[in-house]
Amino acid sequence: MSTDTPASSDFRSKFLFEDLAIRGEIVRLEATVAEVLGKHDYPTQLQALLGEALVAAALLTGTLKFEGLLILQAKGEGPLNLLMAECSNGGQLRAIARWDGTLPDEPLANLLGGGMSHLAITIDPANGQRYQGIVPLDGLSLAECIEHYFAQSEQLGTRLWLVTGGGRAAGILLQELPEAGGARRDADAWNRVCRLTDTLTAQELLGLPTETVLNRLYHQEDVRLFDAEPLAFACSCSDARTRNALRSLGATELRSILDEQGQIDITCEFCNQRRTYTPADLPDLL
Numbered sequence: 702m703s704t705d706t707p708a709s710s711d712f713r714s715k716f717l718f719e720d721l722a723i724r725g726e727i728v729r730l731e732a733t734v735a736e737v738l739g740k741h742d743y744p745t746q747l748q749a750l751l752g753e754a755l756v757a758a759a760l761l762t763g764t765l766k767f768e769g770l771l772i773l774q775a776k777g778e779g780p781l782n783l784l785m786a787e788c789s790n791g792g793q794l795r796a797i798a799r800w801d802g803t804l805p806d807e808p809l810a811n812l813l814g815g816g817m818s819h820l821a822i823t824i825d826p827a828n829g830q831r832y833q834g835i836v837p838l839d840g841l842s843l844a845e846c847i848e849h850y851f852a853q854s855e856q857l858g859t860r861l862w863l864v865t866g867g868g869r870a871a872g873i874l875l876q877e878l879p880e881a882g883g884a885r886r887d888a889d890a891w892n893r894v895c896r897l898t899d900t901l902t903a904q905e906l907l908g909l910p911t912e913t914v915l916n917r918l919y920h921q922e923d924v925r926l927f928d929a930e931p932l933a934f935a936c937s938c939s940d941a942r943t944r945n946a947l948r949s950l951g952a953t954e955l956r957s958i959l960d961e962q963g964q965i966d967i968t969c970e971f972c973n974q975r976r977t978y979t980p981a982d983l984p985d986l987l
């Protein structure tokens with residue numbers, strides 16, 4: 702097992718059970734959580750859910766085998782309208798939630814509006830077709846909802862553990878790998894490794910070094926730990942993208958807004974960056 706300690710407070714570490722057809726990832730976020738929660742005055746339950754969504758997006762992006770973006774989106778018509786987190790394969794994360802009024806202390810699906818709510822996972826490759834999978838939000842927690850998503854869309858077992866606390870968010874993902882030849886050498890391996898992972902406390906996952914977590918859980922297994930990959934908050938908004946969005950409104954609409962308001966102010970919800978466009982920008986926008 703490698704003894705590298707990640708330099709960044711925010712990282713993803715992948716690991717592999719050498720003798721079992723199982724892979725895993727650990728993600729821990731602190732600076733990213735602070736950045737995201739600092740942008741809006743989020744209620745307490747949403748702070749925890751945003752932390753979980755960020756970790757889940759980072760874990761799921763770790764399963765991608767190509768360059769691109771993964772977007773996790775939970776939508777509904779309840780007091781919580783939207784919970785969204787995005788991670789690029791380069792480890793750039795951003796997240797947002799939209800809500801109305803006071804949030805009751807209820808599970809995610811109830812906050813989003815019970816039967817009307819759903820979870821969408823969008824994979825947006827740098828080269829290739831965008832793919833979106835949607836499942837009803839029928840789990841009690843975000844982790845369970847994502848597990849249901851995998852149960853519906855993939856043959857391979859996938860489990861997630863997501864925790865938050867003390868300004869941090871962390872998670873573990875385990876995934877079965879297809880085995881050469883089909884037959885398993887160790888039929889109970891998946892259940893055994895999942896049961897071991899269930900014994901980890903939130904405090905341990907949030908606080909202990911990755912090597913210690915893996916030793917504590919799987920000391921009887923041969924686990925290979927790969928170098929940690931840094932994760933960080935970054936917003937993909939830009940002046941060019943905002944101008945493209947404005948162009949799509951069309952000349953008549955743009956002229957009418959500018960006539961009425963004198964300028965167009967656009968604030969990015971993810972990073973609070975504000976951009977202002979005036980009639981002087983019209984030639985470029987038309």
Ligand SMILES: [Zn+2]
Nearest residue numbers: 936938969972
């Ligand atoms: Zn932005």
